[in-house]
Amino acid sequence: MAAAVALAVALPLSATACGGGSSSSGDTIVIGTKFDQPGLGLKNPDGTMSGFDVDVATYVAKELGYAPDKIEWKESPSAQRETLIQNDQVKFIAATYSITDARKEKVSFAGPYLVTGQSLLVKADNTDITGADSLQNNKKLCSVSGSTPAQRIKDKYPGVQLQQYDTYSACIEALKNGAIDAVTTDEVILAGYAAQSPGTFKIVGEPFSTENYGIGLKKGDTEFCTKVTDALKKMETDGAWKAAWDKNLGPAGLPAPTPPTLDPC
Known part of the structure; x- marks a missing residue:
């Protein structure tokens, strides 16, 4: 249940290290997430990755044909997310990424896969x-x-x-x-x-907003967005979504909510 996600350590981000940057290279995929958010996106001392966002991204990657050991994780601070996507430094980002109108002018989103406040x-x-x-x-x-x-x-x-x-x-x-x-x-x-x-x-206090977390990807790439949405839909229906919540956020005392309805691309 707590199987660690393997992290490519030999040459981190080797897929982006040459040729002007590419979000995938051969049989690997570069995915953006947070490295410092326990329960969501965390790089552990041993180099493995853990958290709800990490598990969602890993599931999506699996549905796209990438095993966990083919994922290269790219740290994606809040202020850099749109730039990382626009510059093809990542294929997609799952990093507590709220879907907003301003961001949709720069990137596209699949989701929402989580609603919080x-x-x-x-x-x-x-x-x-x-x-x-x-x-x-x-x-x-x-x-x-x-x-x-x-x-x-x-x-x-x-x-x-x-x-x-x-x-x-x-x-x-x-x-x-x-x-x-x-x-x-x-x-x-x-x-x-x-x-x-x-x-x-x-x-x-009570939450004073509604935040819809989505997976950020290249603006206008409807075909890829649809594939990601299909993967999220499968994760929500086969029990993997709730299992990921229970593993990562259950210990904080937050009961698993009903998975949100996914928007069409």
Whole structure:
């Protein structure tokens, strides 16, 4: 059940290292995901990859004809995702990637394969932050550059001191050492971090958005989008989707929701 996804380590991203970049080379495929999000996309100390997004991407790759050991994982920070796709550095990205109109101008999406919502993570002993509205009193809030949650805070909560870091793991460290008061992103991401450090953090308030995670791919590639959508559909119906949730996010206390309805390409 917890079978590790093999990581190509000999020459990482060898498929993109020459010829101006290519998202696939022969019998390998380059897939983008996060490397620092426990429960979703995490590069483990031994070099293996784990998480719900990783399992979804691995399943899709299998349906496309690529075994796990033929996947080359490419770290895909929030602010770089569209560029990685546009420059053919990855074939597709599964990296807590919210489907938005602005992003659809640059890339196409298959999905959504997961629906979540923006929430807040604070230290376990915090009592003065109870939800989004309690952030307005000059609270220091951390999110990631280029992310949907960061933009929402700027648009809707101008009284917040927003700190933008490159990764959520950097935000978590800042929360741990008291440099910031709260971290905001999607609830499933926060749950992964909370589960990683039991008793250290807590999620507060109700989610204040709806985020539809999709698989990002080359804009206008309807044929490939349809293949990915078919793979996601199969994953949802054969039980693999729920198994991936239970394995990766169940330990955080989040029960598996009903898989979302997939949009046509």
